[in-house]
Amino acid sequence: MALVLLWSAWAGEGAPDGRWWRNQLDRARTERAAELRGRTTAVEQPVGGLCAETLVTVGALNLEVHRTVTAPQDDSAPSPPDLTPYLARTHDADLRAALEPALAGGPSVLVMLTGDSSTGKTRALYEALLALAPNQPLLRPATAEDLLDLLRSDRITSGTVLWLNESQRFLFGDDGERAAAALRRLLERRLGVVAVGTLWTDPYWHELTRPATIGHDQSRALLTAPATRRIPVRGALSDRERADWAELARLQGDRRLYEALAAGTGDGRVVQHLSGGPEMLTAYMEGPDGHFTPVEHALITAALDARHLGHTESLPETVLADAADGALHPHQRPADPDWARKALEALSTGERADGSRTDVRRSLTALTAVRPRSGAPARYEPTDYLDQRIRELRDSRNATPALWQALTDHTTAPDTLFGLAQSADRHALYRQAVLLWRKAVRLGHPWASSALCGRLALCELGDHDAFLWIAEHADLSDPHAVAHLIDTLTRAGRHEALSVLLQREPASRVDLTIAATVGALITVLRDCDEDDAADALCTRVAVDVPAADTGAWLLELQKAGAHEAVTVLLGRDPVSSADITSPAGVLELLTALHHAGADEDVWALLARRPEESADLTNPRAVARLIGKLLTTGAGEAAHALSRRAARYSPLVDPAALADLLQALKQAGADTEIVTLSRRAGAEAEFGDRMGDVGVLVDALQRVGADEDAAVLSHRAAAYVNPAFPDDVADLLEQFRRSGQSAATAVLLSRRPEACADLSWPQATAALLGALHDADETEAVAALLDRRPEVKSELRDAYGVAVLAQVLEDLGAHEAMTTLNRRVVAEADIEFVTLLLDGLSEYGADEATADLAVHAATGVETTDAAAVAVLLRLLRTIGADEAVAVLSSRAEDRGAAAIEARRFGREANGENARPWGWRDLPPPP
Structure with missing residues (x-):
């Protein structure tokens, strides 16, 4: 479009019709995409010289776009193309809108499509890039280590597309954390880079973005950063x-x-x-001696269960063979010593040695073979659709003792061992968890030591030697993990083990990458009266950290009272080497210099004119820097930065724009407020940030931009997908608070009560509540008529509790009772207990009483420890009748149940016999 404007001006013509030209461009892109779409496999590269891969040269199938299954047909008929014609849906428009600015050289972006398996996420990425960037350089790493190597090289330049399909491969574990941190820095500091990825919403997106989850700090920071756009892809098509x-x-x-x-x-x-996913699911659910032989079915089950227990890597033959062999009846076990390899080959190629088939329509196989290099032994992954759907149908606690043993024996990746140990611990398989954590400690996982220490201390399973062993073998590279281990040993009263750990001098070993985690370790050392170790670490920081990024380090040293170390670090002249393009870095350095009383250094830093160089990618950081400049007395610099920010800040984060508007108001930058308000009202992007639209509307109203607030509200009402109940509920509540009645009318005219996806109970509850607050009685009735109590998924107990509470508040008593009956009939006793606890906490008295009755008469009572926990909760909430009924149905073992819970369960589901550290086999 810029070229059209330039040509028109050169020819002396009037302003061109922008809409006509954009339509022509879209048409050309569509035609070009249709021409290229048939190239689903790799195109041969030209001979001579190295050529960068592109979307077209790689092809759809090599990018893991699912080949379309084909029904059996006449051999004389021509084979249909690998891909069907493509239907663009709501998320496709959002996807293109997110990609286009970066592809045009604007702020870099990571676009993450989330949803269930086989919903078209990868195909959507392929189609969008086929239309917008078919011939731009494409990089597609295979592992987190590959991604980290790319990010440390100079290959990712402006105009590069980084393909991160199945992004869980790149974001878990230590390498994933390092790669996530490096990718976030790249996106913040370089223009024109496009990264695209996909994640299952549950479990991967939720696990990686959940606050306070150990081990995912950098991945969470990347996925929630301003440069990241999350676009949900719904599993079901609307009418x-x-x-x-x-x-x-x-x-x-x-x-x-x-x-x-x-x-x-x-x-x-x-x-x-x-x-072909549903057909594969049907074939698997037929059980052994159906589509699959008993051996094949056992191998698939082992792969699925290993995935569900937390084994995120591809699985070696040894794990699958040992697990399947242990699950087979003796008369089903093959005589051929090479049985596992042959069966796995049949499952991954689709063809058995006798010519019969294991795949679906000669297209979809139950397992996929993965090799790190040509000629290497294959490792295996279950097909995605089967993997996800079986999670919903099969309780992962059904994993066999043979699978647990195989995973413990053959797993060597520290991150995988840690994940498996956490899964075992959640399932009360405490002995198995301790074995896995212990192996992870020996292989250097930074968090395994504190997790192992915590379980041993909580259940009194470890003796003096156990804690000494942990102290002697703990990895000391991660300062946050070391701080947590010191704290855990202290609370457990294991002072001799703590002394052994401190004698290993963790202060001289920890990694000095993240200031906040090092600061946390300094604080813990001070709390333990280990001032010498804390001082040594502060000195090391002052001498060793890069001088270009010292603001955060100075603040941590000041917080620790390390005045000598602060003096040493200031003596390295951090001002001259500071990165003045980073608003957050300049802010931290200004703050630290001000606290140190280093006024000359403050003015030296301001003399470098950071307001002219500051990167505008993160409006929230820019807003904070404007405020700091004002309090420092650099009003002219604050106004200069305000002018740049108002004109050029990206409009992808509504909440950050609200912060920037507030900073402009504080600076008295009235002209800039008008500029940014008009831009925000007309152009602010929403993506998956609908919950922040109201924040920006409020900010616009506070600065007097009521008309722009109305424009923004109307755009949001027309933009939001009415199938997303949480987004609609957020907007309705925000519009009600800000008085946007016109936008409310637009949103309600789209009939969200008829379109909403009712599978998410908490989102459905939010929509019911928002419609009720808006006095939309008919809409509430219409939504209830669609029976959310039947359609809601039973995954999140507290989400179900919120829905039950709202149903109670609305007087939908029959629906509330139906939901409670479903929970008792379909969920396990732990889920019922969590739901009951949530209902009691929320004050949903009627729903609590109703569930207590159904739970007492309907829950399984085979798990004595779980029954004991439920009984205690029932007594706490005063459900005496339910206590009497449940006690009469199950033997109330009291102290025996609590003691059994102390030792956990065996993998076969029975309560474990008493055991301790000395009863375990020797460490590997």
Whole structure:
């Protein structure tokens, strides 16, 4: 469009019709994409010289776009193309809008599509880039280590597309943390880079972004950073999308589209049928001696269960063979010593040695073979759809003792061992968890030591030697983990082990990468009266940290009272080497210099004119820097930065723009407020940040930009997907608070009560509450008529509790009772206990009493320890009748149940016999 404007001006013509030209560009892109779409496999590179890969040269199948399954047909008929015609959905428009600014050289972006398996996430990325960037350099690392190597090189330049499909491969573990930190820095500091990825919402997105989760600090920071755009992809097609799908099938004459639409009529899960996922699920659910032999079924089950227990890597033959062999009945075990390799090859290629098939329609296999290099032994991964759907149908606690033993024996990756140990601990398999954590300690996992120490101390399973062993073998590279271990040993009263740990001088070993984690270790050392060790660490910081990024380090040293170390660090002249393009770094350095009374250094830093060089990618950091400049007395610099920020700040984070508006108001930058308000009202992007729209609307109103606030509200009302109940609820509440009645009318006219996806109970509850608060009685009734108590998924106990409470508040007593009955019938006793606790906490008295009755009469009573916990909760909330009923149904073992819980369970589900550290086999 910029070239069109330039040509028009050169020719002396009037302003061109922008809409006409954009339509022409979109049409050209669509035609070009259609031309290229058939190239689903790699295109041969030109001979002579190295050529960068592109989307076109790599091809769709090599980018892991699912090949469309094909029904058996006449051998004489031509084979259909690998991919069906593509139907653009709501998320596709959001995706292109997120990519275009970065592809044009603007602020870099990480676009993350989230949703269930086989919903079209990877295909959506492929189609968007096929239309927008088919020939731009494409980098596609295979592992977190590969990604880290790329980020440390100079290969990721402006115009590069970084392909991170199945992003859990790159974001878990130590390498994943380092890669996430490096990618976030790159996106913040370099323009024109596009990174795209996909994640399952549950468990991967939730696990990586959940606050205070150990081991995911950098991945969480990346996924929630301003440069990241999360775009949800829904699993079910709406009624409108199904009609569009039918029309596309009619126009293209592709019977695979008709077949998928017919197969997904019941639940709207149409896209999944293109890859054959539901058929594979049906084949697996037939059990042994159906589509799969007993040996094959046991191998698939082992792969699925290992995944569900936390083994995120591809699985070696040894794990699958040992686990499957232990699960097979003796008369089913093969005589061929090479049985496992042959069966795994049949499951990953789709063909058995006798010519019969294991795949679905000669397309989808149950397992995928993965090799790190040509000729290397294969490792295996279960197909995604089967993996995810079985999570919902099969309790991971059903994993066999043979699988646990195989995982313990053959797993060598520290991160995987740690994840498996956490899973074992959650399932009360304490002995198994201790074995896995112990092995992870020996292999250098930084957090395994404190986790192992915590479990041994909590259940009194470790003696003097156990804690000494931990202290002697703990990894000392991560300062945050070391601080946590010191604190754990202190609280456990293991002072001799603590002394052994401190004798290893962790202050001289910890990594000096993140100031806050080192500061936490300094604080813990001071609390333990280890002032010499704390002083040594402060001295090391003052001497060794890079002088270019000293603001955060100075603040930590000042907080620790390390005045000598502060003097040493200031003596290294941090001002001359400071990165003045980083608003956060300049802010920290100014603050630290001010606290140190280093006025000359403050003015030396300001003399470098950071207001002219500061990167504007993060408006929130810019806002804070403006405020700091004002308090420092650098009003002219604050106004100069305000002018740049108002004109050029990216408009991708509504809450950050609200902070910037407040900073402009504080600076008295009235002209800049008008500039930014108009930009924000007309152009602010929403993405997955609908919950922040109200923050920006409020900020616009506070600075007097009521008209811009109304424009923004109207745009948001027209933009939000009415199938997303949480987003709609957020907007309705925000519009009500800010008095945006016109925008409310627009949003309600889109009938969210008829479109909302009811699978998320907490989101559904929020929408019911928002409609009720808006006095939309008919809409509330219509939403209740769709029976959310039946359609909600039972994954999050507290989300279900919120829904039950709202149903109670609305007087929907029958629906509330139906939901409680479902929970008791379909969920385990731990889930019922959590739900009951949540209802009691929220004050939902009627729902609490109703669930107590159903729980007492309906829960399984085979787990004595779990029953004891539920009984204690029932007594706490005063449900005496329920206590009497449940006690009469199950033997109330009292102290015996508590003691059994102390030792945990065995992998076969029985309560463990008493055991301790000395009863374990020798450490590996």
